Every structure is written in structure tokens, then in C-alpha cells.
Amino acid sequence: MPRLRRTRGQLRGSPQFRLRAGFVLIAMVISVFGARLVQLQGVDPGSYAAMAAAEGTVRAVLPAERGDILDRNGEPLADSVDGLMVVADPKEIDEEDTADIARFLSQRLSVDYIDTLARLRERGSQFEYIARRVPSTLANDVLKEAEDRGIKGLSTRRDPVRIYPAHDVAANVLGFIGTDQPFGGLEEAFDTYLSGQDGEARYEVGGGNRIPLGTNEITKPVDGADLDTTLDRDLQWYTQRVLRSAVVKARGDSGVAIIMDSRTGEILADADYPTYDAANPADYPDTDRGARTISEPYEPGSVEKVLTLSSLIDAGRMTARTRFTVPGQLARQDRVIKDYFEHGTIRLTLAGILAKSSNIGTVLAADRFKTGELRAYLNAFGLGQKTEVGLLSESRGILPDPSMWTSQTEDRIAFGQSLAVTPVQMAAAVNTIANGGVRISPSLIKGTATRDDGAQFGTDVATTRRVVSAHAARQTTLMMERVVDPEDGVAPGAQVAGYRVAGKTGTAQRVSPECGCYDGTFTVSFGGFAPADEPRFTIYVAIQNPRNGGGGGSVAGPVFSQLMNFTLHRYGVAPTGRKPTVLPVEW
Amino acid sequence: MSALSSARTVSQPSMLSRARAPFEAAIDRARLTVVPHRRVRAPRMPFVTLVSVVLLGGIVGLLCFNTQMQQASFAASTLEERAANLSAREQTLHSELQALRDPQHLAVLAAQAGMVAPQNACTLKLGSAASDGCTPATRGSTPPPFAPPPSKPSVINPRPIKVEVPYTPSEHAAAGQWATRHGDTRRG
Numbered sequence: 001m002p003r004l005r006r007t008r009g010q011l012r013g014s015p016q017f018r019l020r021a022g023f024v025l026i027a028m029v030i031s032v033f034g035a036r037l038v039q040l041q042g043v044d045p046g047s048y049a050a051m052a053a054a055e056g057t058v059r060a061v062l063p064a065e066r067g068d069i070l071d072r073n074g075e076p077l078a079d080s081v082d083g084l085m086v087v088a089d090p091k092e093i094d095e096e097d098t099a100d101i102a103r104f105l106s107q108r109l110s111v112d113y114i115d116t117l118a119r120l121r122e123r124g125s126q127f128e129y130i131a132r133r134v135p136s137t138l139a140n141d142v143l144k145e146a147e148d149r150g151i152k153g154l155s156t157r158r159d160p161v162r163i164y165p166a167h168d169v170a171a172n173v174l175g176f177i178g179t180d181q182p183f184g185g186l187e188e189a190f191d192t193y194l195s196g197q198d199g200e201a202r203y204e205v206g207g208g209n210r211i212p213l214g215t216n217e218i219t220k221p222v223d224g225a226d227l228d229t230t231l232d233r234d235l236q237w238y239t240q241r242v243l244r245s246a247v248v249k250a251r252g253d254s255g256v257a258i259i260m261d262s263r264t265g266e267i268l269a270d271a272d273y274p275t276y277d278a279a280n281p282a283d284y285p286d287t288d289r290g291a292r293t294i295s296e297p298y299e300p301g302s303v304e305k306v307l308t309l310s311s312l313i314d315a316g317r318m319t320a321r322t323r324f325t326v327p328g329q330l331a332r333q334d335r336v337i338k339d340y341f342e343h344g345t346i347r348l349t350l351a352g353i354l355a356k357s358s359n360i361g362t363v364l365a366a367d368r369f370k371t372g373e374l375r376a377y378l379n380a381f382g383l384g385q386k387t388e389v390g391l392l393s394e395s396r397g398i399l400p401d402p403s404m405w406t407s408q409t410e411d412r413i414a415f416g417q418s419l420a421v422t423p424v425q426m427a428a429a430v431n432t433i434a435n436g437g438v439r440i441s442p443s444l445i446k447g448t449a450t451r452d453d454g455a456q457f458g459t460d461v462a463t464t465r466r467v468v469s470a471h472a473a474r475q476t477t478l479m480m481e482r483v484v485d486p487e488d489g490v491a492p493g494a495q496v497a498g499y500r501v502a503g504k505t506g507t508a509q510r511v512s513p514e515c516g517c518y519d520g521t522f523t524v525s526f527g528g529f530a531p532a533d534e535p536r537f538t539i540y541v542a543i544q545n546p547r548n549g550g551g552g553g554s555v556a557g558p559v560f561s562q563l564m565n566f567t568l569h570r571y572g573v574a575p576t577g578r579k580p581t582v583l584p585v586e587w
Numbered sequence: 588m589s590a591l592s593s594a595r596t597v598s599q600p601s602m603l604s605r606a607r608a609p610f611e612a613a614i615d616r617a618r619l620t621v622v623p624h625r626r627v628r629a630p631r632m633p634f635v636t637l638v639s640v641v642l643l644g645g646i647v648g649l650l651c652f653n654t655q656m657q658q659a660s661f662a663a664s665t666l667e668e669r670a671a672n673l674s675a676r677e678q679t680l681h682s683e684l685q686a687l688r689d690p691q692h693l694a695v696l697a698a699q700a701g702m703v704a705p706q707n708a709c710t711l712k713l714g715s716a717a718s719d720g721c722t723p724a725t726r727g728s729t730p731p732p733f734a735p736p737p738s739k740p741s742v743i744n745p746r747p748i749k750v751e752v753p754y755t756p757s758e759h760a761a762a763g764q765w766a767t768r769h770g771d772t773r774r775g
Contacts (some may be wrong), residue, residue: 079685081678135676165685209664212656237690238704241730248735372650497707498720562728569708575719 064196067224071233083161084139086130116464133161163314164278171278172291196224209347228446230266239269250546260429262535265440295422297397301508304416311377312477314468315370320475326361328518352585356480359415379427380467389444397421427540430527437473491553498575503528506550521545526556694732704729
């Protein structure tokens with residue numbers, strides 16, 4: 001018996017061997033499984049789980065709505081509406097259909113045909129922009145029509161649209177939004193303030209619908225804050241139209257007009273000509289897309305005499321009735337100073353010097369300044385420094401450094417040449433006289449807003465500074481009233497019927513950048529305020545190179561008159577009913 | 588002495604048996620016997636039914652609830668789409684409204700209606716029934732809403748050539764005849 005067993009065992013091989021071999025084989029296979037298990041679960045489990053979850057997860061950006069830019073009455077100057085962008089997936093579009101689809105899209109969405117065709121034919125791309133910032137209804141209609149026609153591969157995504165309902169009104173101050181970023185003006189300066197923060201929603205979808213009880217995480221978007229400006233939209237429109245009409249009539253190169261509230265320093269209108277349509281900025285040259293009112297300095301001319309003479313009165317050197325003997329011309333160093341009108345030796349009071357705008361008289365008066373005094377006063381008036389209204393690219397103008405301040409510079413600066421100012425600086429300086437000698441910083445923003453660089457701007461953070469005494473301001477006002485007098489003054493066209501107006505004309509020589517010399521063209525300007533005894537509004541108008549031969553009184557004065565009339569009317573300012581006091585201009 | 592012992596002897600078997608009785612009872616009680624097999628009549632089905640009903644009800648309820656939620660999800664998607672559509676229309680209407688309120692647009696409509704901007708501030712003194720500065724408005728103070736057209740160079744915008752034609756009286760006029768109603772031809 002045992003032998004038989006052995007024989008059978010020899011014929012069939014050793015069961016021990018088979019058993020062992022089987023075990024080893026199974027053990028190898030199981031160890032491979034074990035190693036893979038360790039790799040999947042132990043080494044990097046997170047990524048595999050994420051990959052599985054990502055299959056059905058949708059990640060949608062919830063865009064934040066950009067804040068509106070409003071005028072002082074809440075009217076929108078810049079508004080945000082929901083829009084859509086139309087995108088195409090060229091992979092899903094056949095080559096032979098691209099021409100038809102491009103024609104359809106170019107007709108409906110007003111996009112360039114060639115450009116669209118090129119994008120649709122872009123091989124290897126799965127995402128091509130067809131149209132950006134399309135109003136939602138238009139985009140949805142176009143897509144529906146495309147679907148009806150059997151066109152595949154088009155889809156939409158959210159893309160908010162910025163609209164400028166008033167087009168060119170305050171466009172110089174607002175700036176505009178390009179494809180994705182702002183350019184210039186308040187849009188660029190306060191971009192972070194206006195933008196807010198985008199949010200995100202992550203949720204699971206199945207068959208196009210959200211799976212309830214699936215992952216549902218939402219980070220809510222933070223909408224941008226609205227920016228309230230001090231501008232008055234309707235007044236700004238009127239100012240821009242009147243300015244344009246005046247500059248065109250005078251055949252000038254450009255013009256600016258600024259209307260300020262005398263007591264609070266709020267800028268009610270800040271007009272530029274030529275300007276552009278913020279809704280279609282590409283149609284206009286980029287020289288027109290900025291704000292000349294803050295960025296282009298020029299020599300102010302005789303309007304600056306107001307600052308010189310008020311400083312002299314404040315320093316106690318003279319009064320409005322101080323008498324001067326003014327010669328026909330004045331030789332100073334290497335230049336001869338002349339007046340705009342030929343005269344022999346005439347006898348003018350200080351009021352007469354201002355009313356008749358005599359350069360020689362002003363130089364004689366300014367001789368009574370001590371060294372450095374005029375510069376200190378002009379600094380206090382805000383010349384040579386930025387006005388900090390909040391816009392970027394603001395020029396500080398040019399007030400010569402004390403090291404470059406010669407007596408000849410002082411003579412010329414006394415009557416408004418050899419220094420450069422921006423219109424806002426000049427308006428704020430003239431407003432100092434209107435505000436009883438206290439300079440209040442001009443503001444474009446109501447309340448407070450924080451610019452991108454962290455600085456705060458607005459009426460809440462406006463600063464005040466006393467520059468000249470109230471008595472000096474009052475005396476200067478009375479002198480300025482003489483300027484619009486029909487007999488004694490040079491700008492009877494600046495009168496406003498029924499109101500007492502105080503102002504000053506300016507006709508300044510302009511510097512040509514090529515030769516660095518005066519090229520024979522002029523900047524005509526008029527700065528003033530009304531009612532003179534209780535000033536409410538200060539208006540400054542300047543026109544560059546009027547070719548009709550007019551001066552400040554004949555070109556800028558009527559603009560001032562029309563604007564002041566409208567502003568007083570709009571804000572319901574009644575005439576004070578008092579007659580202007582008559583200061584003697586000659587003796 | 589003998590009475591006591593006899594008494595003890597006489598009652599010994601009954602005393603013993605009485606004394607032994609509780610012990611015997613205890614022993615009897617302690618002796619293991621098989622419990623008689625009795626059929627338990629308590630009903631089992633209701634409990635089983637209850638448990639299975641609860642189980643089934645729970646599962647079915649869960650299924651229904653889940654289905655309901657999915658249906659609601661479909662409805663939510665449709666409503667979201669509708670809301671997005673209506674929101675888009677509202678935005679379009681909003682932009683249209685803003686365009687209508689544009690001061691330029693209003694100025695053009697006003698000009699077409701013949702309106703002008705006021706010239707002077709008109710003050711009415713109610714106490715003394717007097718007015719001051721109330722002059723009627725003219726076109727003068729209304730700024731033109733449109734920019735003037737760009738000036739064209741003289742090549743494409745030449746100055747008009749003025750030709751003065753001296754008046755030469757025709758022979759009919761010289762004869763004092765007026766032109767007939769049918770023209771200047773004279774019919775014989």
C-alpha cells in the first residue's frame with residue numbers, strides 16, 4: 001500500500017511543491033495589490049479624490065458689480081449693467097461653416113468680419129473671444145438664433161458692461177473703461193474703490209442641473225462702492241456746450257471752464273474743450289481724452305494780479321485807494337514792461353490798476369513787497385502745488401524756486417507771466433478772495449473716498465487755510481467789481497444782469513515749446529465770482545489762442561456771464577439788491 | 588421524671604415528622620425536575636410587521652424625498668434661467684432709460700419743441716407785487732447742442748461764385764405785356 005501511494009505521488013508530482021508554488025504566486029499578486037493600495041491611499045490620496053470630484057464640479061465666478069460714479073444729485077455719470085461676452089469653441093466648428101457663421105455674427109453683434117473669421121479658424125484653440133461686453137438681451141437673442149440655425153460652439157459668459165449715459169458730459173474727469181482696465185480720470189484713480197471683490201461658487205452638477213445635497217460652497221462677491229462726485233450733471237452739460245460754442249466762435253485751440261461753490265470749494269462743473277465721448281473713446285484722438293483742467297499748465301496773465309494786489313493789501317503796504325503815477329512804459333533790467341494799451345503818464349489808484357489791468361502799475365505796487373514775500377503769498381494761494389482733487393496725472397504748475405527768483409522774475413510774476421498754473425489752481429486761488437481770504441481746497445468728491453494709493457479725498461477731508469485777511473479780501477472784491485464796470489472796467493461783457501459781479505480778465509502770452517519763447521499767441525481768461533457782496537459761485541474760464549483777436553474781456557467775459565447767469569438761476573440765488581460801491585479808479 | 592420522659596417518647600415521631608417537614612419541603616423544592624413544556628402563545632407577527640413597515644416606509648420615504656429634491660433642482664434651474672433672462676431685460680431697460688435721461692437727448696428734444704434756455708434770473712417780489720429782470724428768453728442764451736460741422740478745406744468746399752446778372756427787360760415786358768397764365772408764349 002505505501003508503495004502504491006508513492007508511485008501515484010511520483011506520477012502526479014509533489015503536492016507540497018504545487019501548494020508552495022501556488023502560495024508564492026498568490027502572495028506575489030496580492031503584494032502587487034497591496035503596494036498599489038498603499039500608493040493610492042497612503043502616498044497621495046487627496047489628488048485622486050480631487051480628480052474624481054472635479055468631474056462633476058462647476059466653478060463659477062460671481063463677478064462683483066462695479067460701483068457707479070454719481071453726480072451730486074445722484075444722477076449716474078458712469079453706470080454698470082450686466083453684460084455677456086460671446087465666445088466660440090473653434091474645435092466644434094467645421095472649417096466650411098466658418099464663413100457663414102462669421103457673417104452672421106458680424107451682422108448681429110457688429111464685430112469685424114475678418115477678425116471673427118480668423119478667430120473661428122484658429123485651430124488648436126478651444127476658447128476665442130467673439131464679442132465683449134454685449135448687453136445680455138442681445139447676446140441671448142443672438143445665441144438663440146444661432147441655435148435655431150444649428151450653429152454649434154457658441155456660448156456666453158458674464159462680462160459686465162460700463163455705460164456712460166451722458167456720453168461726453170464730464171468725460172474728461174471720469175476717464176473710461178477699456179476692454180478690461182480703466183484709463184484716466186476717476187475710473188483709474190479709484191479703481192480698487194469702485195471694483196469690489198469677485199466671489200466664487202462651487203457646486204456639483206449632473207445633467208445640467210445642480211445636485212442638491214452635493215458640494216455647495218459660495219463666497220459672496222463684494223460689490224464696489226459708489227463714488228459720489230460734487231459735479232452737477234446738467235450744469236456740466238451746459239458749461240461744456242457754452243464753452244464749445246465760445247471756443248469755436250473765437251477759433252481757439254482749446255478751452256476750460258470751472259465752476260466752484262465759493263463756500264465749500266466743491267467743483268460743480270469742470271469742462272474741457274475739445275473732449276471726447278466716454279462711451280466711444282476710440283473715435284477720438286488721445287490728446288482729447290485727458291483733463292486739461294488739471295494737467296496742462298499755462299501762464300495765467302492778469303488774473304494773477306488779484307493775488308498780487310490782495311497780498312499787498314494784506315501785508316498792509318497799501319489800500320484800494322492808494323495813488324500811483326503810472327508811466328507809459330517801465331524799463332526794468334533788460335526788458336521794457338508795457339501795458340496792453342498805449343498811454344502816457346496816467347494817475348491811477350490801486351483799484352484803477354486792477355480795473356484797467358495795468359502791468360506797469362502792478363509792478364510799481366509789487367515793488368513794495370519784501371524779498372520772498374510774494375512767493376510766500378503765492379504758495380499760500382496754492383500755486384506751485386497740486387490741488388489734490390483726487391485725479392492722477394495732475395500737474396503742480398511752475399512757481400520758480402527761490403534760488404531762481406530774480407527781481408525780474410518777481411516783476412513778471414506780479415502781473416502773471418513767468419509762472420505756470422493749472423485752471424483748477426487758479427480757480428481755487430480766486431475763490432480764496434471770494435471766501436473772505438480763506439483758501440478752501442477744491443473737491444471733486446462728496447464725502448470721502450480712498451484712492452488706489454491709499455490717500456483720501458473728498459469734501460470731508462478738505463482743508464482750509466487763511467491766506468489774506470477778510471479786510472484785504474473785501475477790498476480786493478470791491479476793486480474787482482470795477483473790472484466789469486461799463487465805464488471804468490475792461491470787461492463789461494462779464495456783467496450778469498441784476499447781480500453784483502467781481503472778476504478779473506487775463507490776456508497772457510503763451511510760450512511755444514519749440515523755441516521756449518513767447519510765440520505771439522495768447523491765453524485769454526476771466527476769473528470771478530458773484531454775488532460780489534455774498535459770493536456763492538466762483539467761475540474761471542480760459543481759452544487758448546483765440547484767433548479772432550479778442551482778449552479776456554471780449555472772449556472769456558461773455559462765457560463767464562452766461563455761465564454765472566445759469567448757475568445763479570439754477571441754484572435759486574436771489575440778487576442781493578445792493579448797488580456796487582464805487583471806488584475811484586483815477587485821481 | 589418518668590412522665591417527662593414518657594411524654595417525650597410518646598410525641599417523638601410526630602415531633603420529628605413536624606420538624607422534618609420544612610426540610611423535606613426544601614429538599615423537594617431543590618430537587619431538579621424538568622420544566623413542563625408549555626407552548627408560548629404571544630403573537631410575533633405584529634412586531635415583525637411593524638419593523639418591516641417602518642423599514643420599508645423609511646426607504647420609500649427617502650426615495651420619494653430624493654426624487655422630490657431632484658425635481659426641485661430641475662425647477663430651480665428653470666427658474667434661475669428665467670430670472671437671468673428677466674434680469675438681462677431689466678438691465679437693457681435700465682440702460683435705455685438712462686439714455687433717455689441724457690441731458691444731450693433732452694436738449695435736442697427741447698430744441699425740436701422750440702424751447703430755449705432762460706436768459707436772466709427773474710425775481711418776483713410778492714410783497715410789493717413787482718418783478719425784476721423778467722425778460723423773455725431768446726435763442727441767444729441757448730448753447731447749440733451739436734458741434735459745428737468740421738471746416739472743410741477750400742478744395743472740397745469752394746467759395747460760391749457770385750455772378751451778378753443785370754436786369755434786362757424782355758421785349759414782352761417792354762411792350763407792357765404780362766406773361767399769360769400758360770407761360771410766356773404768346774398764342775396768336
